[in-house]
Amino acid sequence: MSLVLKNVSLFILLIINASYCQREKKFFRKDYHFLESVQNFYKIQTIPRSWQDAKQICEWEGSTFFYPEDEAEANAVLAYVKEAQGYNYFWIGVASLLAKGVFETIDGIPIMDVYNKWGPGEPNDTGGVEDCVVLMKEGNMNDDGCWKKQPYICKKTLASLEWNAACRMPYTDYKYNKDLGRCYNFHLSPKNWTEAFTICSSELSFLAVIESQTEADFLKQLTSLAPKDNIPGNYLRGCVHLGFHNRNGNGWRTIKGTPLENSGYSVWGGGQPDGGDLEQCGTMFYNGQLNDLACDRRCFFICEHDDVDTAGFDERFADTA
Numbered sequence: 001m002s003l004v005l006k007n008v009s010l011f012i013l014l015i016i017n018a019s020y021c022q023r024e025k026k027f028f029r030k031d032y033h034f035l036e037s038v039q040n041f042y043k044i045q046t047i048p049r050s051w052q053d054a055k056q057i058c059e060w061e062g063s064t065f066f067y068p069e070d071e072a073e074a075n076a077v078l079a080y081v082k083e084a085q086g087y088n089y090f091w092i093g094v095a096s097l098l099a100k101g102v103f104e105t106i107d108g109i110p111i112m113d114v115y116n117k118w119g120p121g122e123p124n125d126t127g128g129v130e131d132c133v134v135l136m137k138e139g140n141m142n143d144d145g146c147w148k149k150q151p152y153i154c155k156k157t158l159a160s161l162e163w164n165a166a167c168r169m170p171y172t173d174y175k176y177n178k179d180l181g182r183c184y185n186f187h188l189s190p191k192n193w194t195e196a197f198t199i200c201s202s203e204l205s206f207l208a209v210i211e212s213q214t215e216a217d218f219l220k221q222l223t224s225l226a227p228k229d230n231i232p233g234n235y236l237r238g239c240v241h242l243g244f245h246n247r248n249g250n251g252w253r254t255i256k257g258t259p260l261e262n263s264g265y266s267v268w269g270g271g272q273p274d275g276g277d278l279e280q281c282g283t284m285f286y287n288g289q290l291n292d293l294a295c296d297r298r299c300f301f302i303c304e305h306d307d308v309d310t311a312g313f314d315e316r317f318a319d320t321a
């Protein structure tokens with residue numbers, strides 16, 4: 001077996017092993033609560049969102065938009081919500097977006113096959129605009145307008161939990177860099193700058209901030225190795241969103257608040273920044289040099305994670321060298 005293949009297989013084995021151990025520990029993220037009776041993690045999302053945004057945020061956190069599979073799960077989650085927040089109702093991952101009145105779960109299961117206790121007279125499709133479903137504290141469901149902002153819950157099953165031991169996080173796409181002592185994820189799904197920022201936060205990380213020439217060289221290398229050449233779609237090729245901006249119009253700063261010129265790396269591409277008020281978000285050309293870009297342009301992006309467990313790391317990887 002080639003060294004590369006051997007390294008890859010060993011990496012996969014480490015993930016499988018670490019994931020198994022992590023399931024024993026029953027820990028996903030600090031903001032997710034494990035409910036013993038149903039053996040899943042739940043997070044009550046307290047910032048109200050539209051139904052679609054709620055679904056998206058759960059996905060970005062590596063979980064799914066909660067709906068009760070059965071009465072036991074409905075009761076367990078309702079009891080937890082009552083104790084923790086006392087909401088009268090919240091969105092669940094059930095809607096009739098494909099065909100009016102045909103309710104199904106986010107993963108396409110007909111409502112008849114999961115928990116489906118409607119409130120009296122519901123679903124009533126008031127005004128012909130109620131296609132998304134809330135769960136009331138008494139355990140009844142009601143159809144409501146999808147655009148309304150409500151609290152919601154994300155769910156992670158214990159069986160789906162994976163663990164990245166080197167990066168001390170549940171996201172296995174992050175790669176540890178020994179020289180920098182931190183982890184990075186090159187995202188191959190192009191987003192605008194603000195979405196990229198949000199996605200990195202959703203992964204307990206931040207839009208990468210270059211703080212040395214070494215880090216710049218590494219991000220350039222990470223970019224050149226990323227299998228990005230055949231990704232279809234309407235986005236700007238040649239740029240990668242990073243964690244710096246001039247959104248207030250009073251100078252380029254990293255998302256940590258440091259002026260760019262004091263950040264440890266501020267090598268602009270030729271003629272950049274050149275966009276003035278029209279280009280207030282920070283990106284990197286594939287060659288590692290910086291570029292200002294309109295915040296709504298979609299690009300690849302890199303997230304950085306710096307809560308890294310290095311103890312015993314060398315040992316575990318010693319035999320792959």
Ligand SMILES: [Ca+2]
Binds near residue numbers: 125
């Ligand atoms: Ca209704």
Ligand SMILES: [Ca+2]
Binds near residue numbers: 210215304
């Ligand atoms: Ca950094």
Ligand SMILES: [Ca+2]
Binds near residue numbers: 272274275279293
């Ligand atoms: Ca520019």
